[in-house]
Amino acid sequence: xENFKNAIQSLATLTLFCIxxxxxxxxxxxxxxxxxxAIIDYGTSDKFSQTEIESAVDAVLLKFEKHFKNCxxxxxxxxxxxxxxxxxxxxxxxxxxxxxxxxxxxxxxxxEFHVGSKACVSLGRNSTITNWHxxxxxxxxTDEWELDDWGY
Numbered sequence: 001x002e003n004f005k006n007a008i009q010s011l012a013t014l015t016l017f018c019i020x021x022x023x024x025x026x027x028x029x030x031x032x033x034x035x036x037x038a039i040i041d042y043g044t045s046d047k048f049s050q051t052e053i054e055s056a057v058d059a060v061l062l063k064f065e066k067h068f069k070n071c072x073x074x075x076x077x078x079x080x081x082x083x084x085x086x087x088x089x090x091x092x093x094x095x096x097x098x099x100x101x102x103x104x105x106x107x108x109x110x111x112e113f114h115v116g117s118k119a120c121v122s123l124g125r126n127s128t129i130t131n132w133h134x135x136x137x138x139x140x141x142t143d144e145w146e147l148d149d150w151g152y
Contacts, residue, residue, distance in 0.1 A: 033068035033113075035061050041077035048107060052141075053078050056107045059145045060134045070116035074128070076109060083108040086133060094135075095148060101137045107145065109134040 038061075042053045057076060064073055086108040090096040096106065111132045115123050123129055131152065136145040 032066060032070070033064040034072040035065055038073040039075040039077075041075070043078035043080060045078065045080050047080065047083075047104070048078075052145075053107070056109055056134075056136045056145045059136055059147060060109055060111070063134075063147050063150075064111075064113070068113070068119070070119040072114045072116070074112045074114060076111045078107070078109055082110065086135075090135065099137070099148070101139070101148075105138045105140065105143075106148075107136050109136070 040057055042050060042057065045053060048056075056078070060076060061073075064071070087096075087103060087106050090106060090108075091103065096103075111134065112128065112130045113132065114128050115125055117125050119125055133151065134147065135149040137148045138145050
């Protein structure tokens with residue numbers, strides 16, 4: 001009977017170890033891009049509240065962490081002067097012409113990040129990407145920001 005108890009305890013310990021290993025492995029895959037030491041500059045805005053900008057930043061951080069494997073975010077910022085020009089271009093030459101979004105529901109963030117040697121994005125491995133834009137939209141002011149586009 002004692003051997004049976006020891007076998008059950010060993011099996012329970014092994015099962016717990018396997019579960020912990022699986023959780024750690026899934027956590028590593030769930031967060032591909034590194035945003036830990038990124039400098040975040042929310043800037044100032046006459047158009048958006050601090051909360052609205054923070055929400056847009058959170059959406060970009062989530063996207064970066066999930067899809068920019070082996071990349072490290074250096075800086076993410078909001079610059080209203082640049083965003084105004086990008087918004088105009090968005091409505092003249094890009095998706096803003098067709099998606100029906102109101103100008104007050106478009107925000108642009110800017111970033112700089114390092115692409116590692118084993119990155120899954122084809123942006124030039126072992127390089128630093130500067131002036132990368134993130135376009136976020138929402139249907140109405142109370143909605144969460146959604147990424148509409150990103151790139152140069």
